[in-house]
Amino acid sequence: DSGVTQTPKHLITATGQRVTLRCSPRSGDLSVYWYQQSLDQGLQFLIQYYNGEERAKGNILERFSAQQFPDLHSELNLSSLELGDSALYFCASSVSQGTNSPLHFGNGTRLTVT
Amino acid sequence: AQTVTQSQPEMSVQEAETVTLSCTYDTSESDYYLFWYKQPPSRQMILVIRQEAYKQQNATENRFSVNFQKAAKSFSLKISDSQLGDAAMYFCAYRDTSNTGKLIFGQGTTLQVKP
Numbered sequence: 001d002s003g004v005t006q007t008p009k010h011l012i013t014a015t016g017q018r019v020t021l022r023c024s025p026r027s028g029d030l031s032v033y034w035y036q037q038s039l040d041q042g043l044q045f046l047i048q049y050y051n052g053e054e055r056a057k058g059n060i061l062e063r064f065s066a067q068q069f070p071d072l073h074s075e076l077n078l079s080s081l082e083l084g085d086s087a088l089y090f091c092a093s094s095v096s097q098g099t100n101s102p103l104h105f106g107n108g109t110r111l112t113v114t
Numbered sequence: 115a116q117t118v119t120q121s122q123p124e125m126s127v128q129e130a131e132t133v134t135l136s137c138t139y140d141t142s143e144s145d146y147y148l149f150w151y152k153q154p155p156s157r158q159m160i161l162v163i164r165q166e167a168y169k170q171q172n173a174t175e176n177r178f179s180v181n182f183q184k185a186a187k188s189f190s191l192k193i194s195d196s197q198l199g200d201a202a203m204y205f206c207a208y209r210d211t212s213n214t215g216k217l218i219f220g221q222g223t224t225l226q227v228k229p
Binding site for chain 2: 002031033041042043045048055056058088090092094096100102103104105107108110
């Protein structure tokens with residue numbers, strides 16, 4: 001158990017809808033990262049927060065947004081969903097940035113857009 | 115921009131034998147970290163091993179070891195005495211020491227272990 005909790009585990013929704021994915025980092029971890037993994041693909045970095053502030057953006061679509069709350073949990077909001085957004089979305093956390101402390105990953109949320 | 119390349123989409127190994135997964139990366143930084151993650155069919159991401167670029171000694175974790183060649187920007191993973199439970203996709207990842215600390219992943223290598 002990595003200590004990172006993601007909910008829900010599975011999500012099935014229709015095109016055009018909006019969903020929210022939730023992540024609770026490991027206790028004591030200040031940094032949260034979101035990744036997208038499409039079928040049989042590598043992990044693509046979406047966005048990072050550190051202690052409530054956005055720190056880095058990757059290839060995140062304008063239809064996607066995220067935030068990190070004072071209690072350090074994070075939410076990834078996906079709107080105007082398209083079939084191509086179907087993927088496994090991972091949240092990861094780490095104690096700090098720029099160190100050898102690894103990223104600890106949650107079990108992911110599998111999103112299916114029909 | 116940093117990139118990570120895994121040139122072997124698929125590999126197979128006989129149970130109890132040794133296999134090496136390749137990874138190369140491109141960076142202009144001198145200080146960084148490298149990781150191997152394992153993703154079994156359950157799709158969990160499990161840390162296998164890590165290496166600090168400033169350390170010349172190759173990291174080892176039980177049956178897993180790396181061959182880190184900094185000048186060649188190469189970071190291969192060796193799995194000894196392969197077990198059926200080692201079957202998974204393996205991702206090589208680079209982490210810089212900038213203020214983001216995000217991981218950049220390779221495309222992955224699927225490892226099949228034959229009984």
